[in-house]
Amino acid sequence: MSVIAVVNSKGGSGKSTLATHIAAWLASRGEEVMLGDIDRLQSSRLWLALRKPEHARIHGWSIDEKNFARPPAGVKHVVLDTPGGFHGFGLMKVTMHADAILIPAAGGVFDRNSASGSVKELRNCPRVAAGRCKLACVGMRIDARTRNAETVRAWADANELEWLGTVRMAQAYSKCLEHGLSLFDLPAEKVDTLLPDWAPLTHWLEGILAAAGPQPGSHGSREELRASRPALASRPVLPAR
Template sequence: MVISFNSIKGGVGKSTLATTMAGWLASQGKDVLLVDGDDQETSSDFTAWREQTLGNTGYTLVNMTGANLRKQVEAMKPKYDHIIIDTGGRDTTSQRAALSVADVSMIPFVPRSFDLWTITKVTDLIDEIQSIRAEPLIAYTFLSRADIRSADNRDVAEALSQISQLTYLPYPISNRKAISNAAGLGLTPFEGESIDTKATKEIEDLFNRVLNGNHVTATA
């Protein structure tokens, strides 16, 4: 499966989730390719730290940007169980190429009003991509970096669930320190000496829903 993490706004946790999914899948024995399609190269920096911390990343990393990303990912599909693409937080040629080749798009939203204001731009982009694809793109949206308890979570979740172009997944990823602390060492929240079980459950619930269609009890 080719899964692209997309956003047209930075700071939504996209790269953290992309690298976490790559590491999580690799830990299950999957052959994983992580594609860094972001000019900021956050996934590449994470992987460098990961290799320094663990000695082995567990997955293969490549940097691909521009229109050629589509052709290169297509060529690599038969070689890997899963390909994870991390794209930049804006509408770029790389992001469009990723959306055109992916099976699934993961679009995180931070539950803030100014993040939700970008929804029209996101849906316009998805509509445009869908019009040129032979097979429909599965486009998921979910809350990322959500407050543990906040009315904003409910309000933004309700707004996202009304968007016909996107399938809202009620598995929010909370803004937990354990996630950022692990990422700073090149680790996923599933690794290291101190593991936050609440954080790992949230992430695993979301990933399992996307990969397997497993409906688990959603986090309130």
């Protein structure tokens, strides 16, 4: 199992856009994926409720931020959308299970300052300090007409965070979220100018998935399949439809 969390203590930093797109990217590859919504606003769960059955299926998991527990057995990949102000024991519990934590950061000074606080707290968590939970930064909602991309990258470099590029501000994201969609659910020719923004991130995630377990085409043993299928089917919390 791989667990990927999206963390920034500032609200409105692009966490839900990032989490939903990662989950949809995994689902588009034919992966079994669960989108866990720790955010009290339940933005990701609303996105799942808007998603149509004909699109690649993503299971939902609603979690109390104070009582986060190990993800259910039988799930191959988990993506966690966390709330603004997320810190302390709840954040530490997430790092106990996460293989990677992505930190979305916008160009504003308040966004970077908030992200700095999250990075500092994360690096005090044992699994992050030991390198078992990887950290990386993604510039979110970047206006291509400004120098915000360079500003956020300089901030990431100063904080010794792996830089995974920027996701430009575009109306397509708002339209996708309105219908429970992502760029990865649309015909590539319709979003061919935006998809390259995601290439550094998805390439990095492929490395995380490879370290966490078998890749597509390597489905594990028959015993593992028999063990995982009943566990998945027996948990009514999974389908968020």
